Amino acid sequence: MKLIPLVAAAVVLSFFQLSCEKNESPAGEQDQVSANTQMSGQEVGISSLTTGWTQTAYTYNIQTPHDLPQSDRYTYSGGQHTFWIYPDDSPHTPSSNTGPRSEFRMKNDYLLGKHQFEGDVYIVPGTTGTDVMQVFGGVTNATSFMMKVFSANNGTLKRYGSQTLMTNVYSRWIHVNVQHDADNGKIYVYLDNAHVGTFDDRGQANHYFKCGTYNIEGNRSETRWKNIKYWKNGPIGVL
Numbered sequence: 001m002k003l004i005p006l007v008a009a010a011v012v013l014s015f016f017q018l019s020c021e022k023n024e025s026p027a028g029e030q031d032q033v034s035a036n037t038q039m040s041g042q043e044v045g046i047s048s049l050t051t052g053w054t055q056t057a058y059t060y061n062i063q064t065p066h067d068l069p070q071s072d073r074y075t076y077s078g079g080q081h082t083f084w085i086y087p088d089d090s091p092h093t094p095s096s097n098t099g100p101r102s103e104f105r106m107k108n109d110y111l112l113g114k115h116q117f118e119g120d121v122y123i124v125p126g127t128t129g130t131d132v133m134q135v136f137g138g139v140t141n142a143t144s145f146m147m148k149v150f151s152a153n154n155g156t157l158k159r160y161g162s163q164t165l166m167t168n169v170y171s172r173w174i175h176v177n178v179q180h181d182a183d184n185g186k187i188y189v190y191l192d193n194a195h196v197g198t199f200d201d202r203g204q205a206n207h208y209f210k211c212g213t214y215n216i217e218g219n220r221s222e223t224r225w226k227n228i229k230y231w232k233n234g235p236i237g238v239l
Contacts, residue, residue, distance in 0.1 A: 049177045049190055053116055053234030059107045063092040065100065073102040074212075083212035084222035085130075103212035108230050110182060110207050116231035117178045117209040122224040123149055125170040129217025132157075134210040135180055135187060139203025145178065145187045151218065157191070165189060165196040181236045182207060188237045198237065 064073040067090045075082045081104055089100035108115065121132060128151040135145040147165065150156045155170035166174070177190040180201065189197045201207075211228065213221045 048238060049179075049193060050116065050118065050229075050231055050234070051238075053231035056108075056230050056232045058230045061105050061107070063101055063103045063105055065090040065102075066093050079226050081212070081225045081228070082222070083225070084124075084220060085213045085216055086220055087216050087218075099215040101212065101214040103210050103214055104225065104228070106209040106228075106230060108208050111204060112182050114233050114236055115180045115182065115207070115209075116234065117176070117180075117211075117228075118231060119176050119211060119228040120173050120226050121176055121211070122171075122173050123155055123169050124222035124224075125155065126151070126218050127155070127170075127213070127216075127221040127223065129215055130221040130223075131214040132211060132223050133176060133178065134214070135178060135201070135207060136210055137205035137207035138201060139205055141202045144180070144201035144203075144205075144207060145189070145199060147176075147178075147189070148215075159189070159197060159199060163197055163199075166191045178209075179236050180207065186236070195237075 062070060062074050064070050065085075073084055073089070083102035083104070085100040085102050087100065091098045092101055092103075106117075117133070117135075119133075123132065127149055129148070131146045131148045133147040134143050136143050138144045146160050148158050148160060149169065150158060150161075153167040156167045157165040157169050157174075159165060175190075175192050177193070179188040179190075180186075181188070182201070182204065185201045185204070187199045187201050188195065189199070209230070211223075211225050213223050
């Protein structure tokens with residue numbers, strides 16, 4: 001895909017957002033194209049975690065309850081994606097038996113290689129039992145990695161419901177880097193440029209990145225994401 005100059009890209013992004021709100025696909029998902037991988041004009045968290053990596057353009061869609069207008073659970077403004085869900089929300093397709101979601105699905109599907117997700121997340125207090133970032137695809141499970149928030153300790157991020165990654169996460173911006181070495185089955189997680197865990201993935205499958213809100217144990221879950229970038233083919237596990 002050819003990179004688009006930032007001004008033109010912003011126009012393209014606005015066009016896609018408007019057209020997607022009017023024209024849903026049969027699966028109830030709206031396709032949108034990134035403005036040169038969501039570069040907002042402010043570089044946040046540039047570090048050695050992305051040195052030697054190639055920033056790569058991507059497309060994405062937004063998955064929200066199939067029986068509601070997308071704008072009832074998702075907005076995009078000023079470079080910020082806002083996602084929110086309620087416990088009684090429907091799944092994203094009529095045939096799905098999954099939980100409520102308002103999610104950004106990056107279309108960066110891969111089987112092998114080295115891939116990195118980068119972005120900044122703000123988690124609203126009260127959000128609990130909610131997956132805020134995923135590496136989708138696995139053999140033993142549907143995903144290779146989920147970063148999930150719980151309400152304890154002013155918000156706690158965990159790998160699934162087990163290993164604690166960070167506490168005191170509510171009401172502040174957190175820089176997120178997730179590197180997936182799909183060749184060797186390893187996932188490296190960094191929060192605010194600190195290494196917080198290395199985990200086995202769950203087998204070679206079709207992988208891609210997601211972020212937003214998925215599943216809920218409270219009354220309302222909301223996250224905000226910005227500066228979402230996709231990187232390829234760099235050094236894994238290097239600070």
